[in-house]
Amino acid sequence: MVESGKYASNALFLEDLRVGKRFSSASHTIDEVQIKAFAAQFDPQPFHLDGAAAKTTLFGGLAASGWHTAAITMKLLVESGLPLSGGIIGSGGEVSWPKPTRPDDTLTVVSEIEEVTPSRSRPDRGMIRVRSETRNQYGEIVQILIAKLVVPRRPALGPDVSPTGGVTLPRAAER
Amino acid sequence: MVESGKYASNALFLEDLRVGKRFSSASHTIDEVQIKAFAAQFDPQPFHLDGAAAKTTLFGGLAASGWHTAAITMKLLVESGLPLSGGIIGSGGEVSWPKPTRPDDTLTVVSEIEEVTPSRSRPDRGMIRVRSETRNQYGEIVQILIAKLVVPRRPALGPDVSPTGGVTLPRAAER
Numbered sequence: 536m537v538e539s540g541k542y543a544s545n546a547l548f549l550e551d552l553r554v555g556k557r558f559s560s561a562s563h564t565i566d567e568v569q570i571k572a573f574a575a576q577f578d579p580q581p582f583h584l585d586g587a588a589a590k591t592t593l594f595g596g597l598a599a600s601g602w603h604t605a606a607i608t609m610k611l612l613v614e615s616g617l618p619l620s621g622g623i624i625g626s627g628g629e630v631s632w633p634k635p636t637r638p639d640d641t642l643t644v645v646s647e648i649e650e651v652t653p654s655r656s657r658p659d660r661g662m663i664r665v666r667s668e669t670r671n672q673y674g675e676i677v678q679i680l681i682a683k684l685v686v687p688r689r690p691a692l693g694p695d696v697s698p699t700g701g702v703t704l705p706r707a708a709e710r
Numbered sequence: 711m712v713e714s715g716k717y718a719s720n721a722l723f724l725e726d727l728r729v730g731k732r733f734s735s736a737s738h739t740i741d742e743v744q745i746k747a748f749a750a751q752f753d754p755q756p757f758h759l760d761g762a763a764a765k766t767t768l769f770g771g772l773a774a775s776g777w778h779t780a781a782i783t784m785k786l787l788v789e790s791g792l793p794l795s796g797g798i799i800g801s802g803g804e805v806s807w808p809k810p811t812r813p814d815d816t817l818t819v820v821s822e823i824e825e826v827t828p829s830r831s832r833p834d835r836g837m838i839r840v841r842s843e844t845r846n847q848y849g850e851i852v853q854i855l856i857a858k859l860v861v862p863r864r865p866a867l868g869p870d871v872s873p874t875g876g877v878t879l880p881r882a883a884e885r
Contacts, residue, residue, distance in 0.1 A: 577781035579788055580797045593799055593860065601800060602784050606752035606777045613754055622755045624768055625776060627806030627854075679802075685768065 546620035548689035549661040552651050560616030560644040563607050565599060567638040573603040598635035604642070604678045605630060608669045611644045617665065621687045628682035634675050641672040649681070653688070660687050721795035723864035724836040727826050735791030735819040738782050740774060742813040748778040773810035779817070779853045780805060783844045786819045792840065796862045803857035809850050816847040824856070828863070835862050 567586070574583030578600035581588035586597040613623055636642065650664035663686050669678040742761070749758030753775035756763035761772040787798055811817065825839035838861050844853040 573781075577785045579785070582797070582799075593796070600784070601802075602777070602781045606748075606781065609775070609777050610752045610754070621768070622757070624757075625807070627776075627804070629802070629804050631802030632800070 546618050547686075548620050549651065549653060549663070549686045550689050552648050552663055552686065554648055554651060556648045558617050558646045560611035560646075561614065562641050562643045563611055564639065564641045565603075565607065565636060567597060570597060570599045570603065570636075570638060573606070574600055578602060594635055597638055599637070599640075601630070601632040601635075601678070604632060604636045604669060605680070607636075607642055608644050608667060608678055608680060611642065611669075612646065612667065616644045616667070617646050619684065619686050621685070624685045625682045626685070628680055630678065630680050632678050634671075634677050636671065636677045640677070642669050642677065644669050658688070659690075660685055662686070721793050722861075723795050724826065724828060724838070724861045725864050727823050727838055727861065729823055729826060731823045733792055733821045735786035735821075736789065737816050737818045738786055739814065739816045740778075740782065740811060742772060745772060745774045745778065745811075745813060748781070749775055753777060769810055772813055774812070774815075776805070776807040776810075776853070779807060779811045779844060780855070782811075782817055783819050783842060783853055783855060786817065786844075787821065787842065791819045791842070792821050794859065794861050796860070799860045800857045801860070803855055805853065805855050807853050809846075809852050811846065811852045815852070817844050817852065819844045833863070834865075835860055837861070 571584055574580065580600075582592040582594040582598055583589075583600050583603075589595070589597045609623070617623055644667050646665050646667040648663055649666050651661065652663070653661040663684050665682050665684060667678075667680045667682065668676050669680070671677055746759055749755065755775075757767040757769040757773055758764075758775050758778075764770070764772045784798070792798055819842050821840050821842040823838055824841050826836065827838070828836040838859050840857050840859060842853075842855045842857065843851050844855070846852055
């Protein structure tokens with residue numbers, strides 16, 4: 536039941552999402568050049584910048600910034616891993632990095648819908664909670680992200696198609 | 711009681727940290743070029759890439775990726791905002807973005823130690839929980855990060871200085 540996401544052509548509305556639905560992304564291979572470039576700009580610490588210096592640290596060798604792993608995860612979700620209509624818009628979440636991302640790792644993301652909640656105050660949208668696990672080529676988890684995202688509801692399509700005749704349901708009719 | 715961090719010259723060990731201790735970072739001004747460059751690489755969605763297209767979205771105008779705000783926050787913490795010996799090494803945390811970061815925003819980070827916990831199994835280190843609020847030039851919070859970080863304990867300095875004569879205390883002596 537893992538679907539490969541296709542962002543533009545197959546975008547999903549809140550009504551299309553169910554708890555337990557899973558999506559898998561394409562892959563991204565990171566290298567030493569990418570790791571050092573991100574670190575120089577955003578996380579200039581020896582274990583992200585210099586392989587020799589990294590050996591004497593807690594990491595035992597060059598490792599990507601956790602925020603770099605998070606950014607690559609986002610790229611994979613946006614481009615292929617989570618085809619939501621309206622895009623991927625989050626208010627926040629929990630992130631953890633059980634293992635570091637290393638040079639030449641190939642990362643993929645599998646996401647699972649954990650909660651779907653229509654908004655009571657905004658009939659055009661809802662919130663979902665999604666768990667996204669980012670794994671390397673050995674199947675080891677390098678990041679777990681539990682994110683809360685805003686997802687639009689499917690707009691009414693007019694009298695021929697919509698069961699409500701194109702009329703927005705009053706709020707009292709929402710669950 | 712806000713201290714301005716100085717990474718290399720003033721790095722702190724676990725023993726130097728107390729709940730309630732605060733640190734403030736230098737500032738970083740973001741612009742449209744930075745927002746679009748980060749988005750093109752890691753979060754290629756219209757509201758992060760194109761000001762005109764962004765107007766019709768939930769954001770109402772160009773906004774930085776939340777992961778870009780997180781990455782800039784990390785840069786500010788590493789360079790000036792949290793002078794920990796051993797650097798800033800996190801196992802994860804909670805992040806939220808109450809408001810988007812906009813072009814020409816100037817961001818600063820104030821961090822407060824919320825918890826200090828010596829390790830029971832590793833006498834050379836401990837964990838801290840830190841709340842870091844990233845604000846724009848209007849004082850509005852654009853990100854709250856609650857991170858768990860690993861911090862080394864101060865190494866024993868030898869018989870003349872260390873109360874344990876340079877000998878590592880047995881685990882039974884730890885609290």
